[in-house]
């Protein structure tokens with residue numbers, strides 16, 4: 001059998017030994033949303049370190065655990081801390097948690113992240129509904145023998161971020177009075193921030209925001225048939241758009257400042273997505 005699938009199945013068995021909770025929706029928490037779980041009715045938690053073979057997050061400020069419980073009555077599994085390509089893992093390992101949440105039963109994936117704003121109309125602290133992505137700077141997570149048990153060899157990517165879910169989220173934002181930009185997310189490898197020339201190039205390619213995660217997870221989720229949606233917190237203006245040098249501290253500070261609003265938006269969106277089923 002396929003090595004990547006073998007490892008995934010072992011992780012699934014390790015989770016099944018400890019967790020009985022059956023999530024409907026998977027939520028990946030980006031910078032600033034780490035404390036989302038404080039508002040959940042938490043039933044079970046599972047540190048990644050207790051799952052043999054699971055890649056560990058090494059970024060400061062990221063906890064590493066699955067949190068199982070209810071948000072607005074919806075059974076969810078939330079990832080407190082994600083795995084990034086720049087940490088040195090293979091891109092197949094980066095998407096292992098996404099696939100694992102699919103195997104736990106999640107039919108939907110809600111992605112969040114912090115991103116740099118490329119679109120000149122964006123301001124730090126804005127939220128952007130991800131309408132599409134550019135992932136050509138990072139290897140596809142689907143490279144290698146196809147896992148037929150999960151999905152097809154040549155999956156369609158013409159609507160990675162579900163139009164139906166996007167409409168619901170736009171309505172949720174309007175109902176909560178939270179302004180929501182929309183745009184295209186481009187994933188880089190990181191860990192360095194970009195040069196101004198790179199940002200100009202990405203803008204010409206059609207990107208509105210840049211970050212170091214999300215698109216590969218979205219692709220893996222589409223491959224295994226999950227419905228996907230995502231929101232970026234624009235934590236800073238991208239290199240050259242802002243006159244200031246970028247720092248992880250600035251990204252974290254802005255993300256933390258708007259965290260309560262981000263939490264409100266995501267909570268409402270999850271409830272509305274569930275209600276619209």
Ligand code: HPA
Pocket residue numbers: 114115116117193194210211212235236237238239246251
């Ligand atoms: N570039 C890349 N990744 C990011 C940025 C950025 O400006 N901000 C937050 N994540």
